[in-house]
Amino acid sequence: MPLPLDDRDGRRRCRDCGEWKLLDEFCASSKRPSGRGSYCKPCFNERSKASYAKRVSERYGREVKPARELPDGHRFCADCGTVRPVADFPRNRSDSTGYATYCKPCHNTRTSETKQRLYGGNREYHLRRRYGVGQKEFDELLAEQGGVCAVCAAPDPEHVDHDHRTGWVRGILCFNCNGGLGQFRDSPVRLARAITYLRGTTWQRVLIHPGVYQMCSPTRGRPPSQRS
Missing domain, CATH: 3.40.1800.10 (His-Me finger endonucleases)
Structure with a gap:
């Protein structure tokens, strides 16, 4: 099947914005010979958002709030309703951004409330999670x-x-x-050696000359002077 004229030079015109763009700037589509759809990626995203908002409105009778515009390196916390730097959010590898949804204070509050609801407090949570036993x-x-x-x-x-x-x-x-x-x-071996060390290696300060002392042990080193 011959390619459309707009696909032969590797470019296509978006049906929404009317701009000519490279095929790589269009969303993938298995229905087109070129493997690319009729809408560029920005226009396709806008269409997807509008379609989602329409389905939510028809099914649940509520409106979808528009995406919040945030400065670079910032994130919105839905609990306290503030915009904070991403450094104020805990790390979360499962999220695409690498950070949790709630800021650290809100995250800690939610965690404490969850532990209280499920386990009755931090102590019970810690015991069961780490040792498999409870306070009882x-x-x-x-x-x-x-x-x-x-x-x-x-x-x-x-x-x-x-x-x-x-x-x-x-x-x-x-x-x-x-x-x-x-x-x-x-290690029982290390503990046994420590016991032997404490029992048999007791160093003492011994006077060997007037004003001169030496550290001596009954089992190691120089024995105490007879004049001491």
């Missing part, structure tokens, strides 16, 4: 421990200790004990 299970486990840290017996511990390999909860610990196990990477 936390209280029951703490009661089994007598209300104290499972390691040092400090009262009122608040931290859930879990096996990083399996994810299973092991007990309730205070801040220091929970952090200490993490620093030792939950």
Whole structure:
């Protein structure tokens, strides 16, 4: 099939705006031999918006608000109704712009309200999301421990200790004990070596001459002077 005259030089006239443009500036269309439609992309977008507004009006009886014109690098928050720089919006990889719909204060407020509605608060959300237990299970486990840290017996511990390999909860610990196990990477070998180190390597300051001291250990280094 011969191409229309307006397609032979790689240009076409838009049926809406009447301008001659390159075929690449027209929307794709499988119905045309050239693979391009009759309307340029800006005109096609305007037609699509008008068609959508008409369908909404006929089906729901309401008007579609026109698109809001925003300065470059800015975004409109529908909650507080303000125009803010995109830096004031959280990142969102699922959005085409890379940013969330609501500004950070509104986003935080919505998140808190959702956690309160679904979980009863941040504490319950945190426990269930990270450890798979709720405040009820936390209280029951703490009661089994007598209300104290499972390691040092400090009262009122608040931290859930879990096996990083399996994810299973092991007990309730205070801040220091929970952090200490993490620093030792939950390794019984490292903890055993630390115990041996503490028991057998106690350095002391020993007087070896008047006014002269030396750090000595019962298992390492120079033994204390006999004159001390």
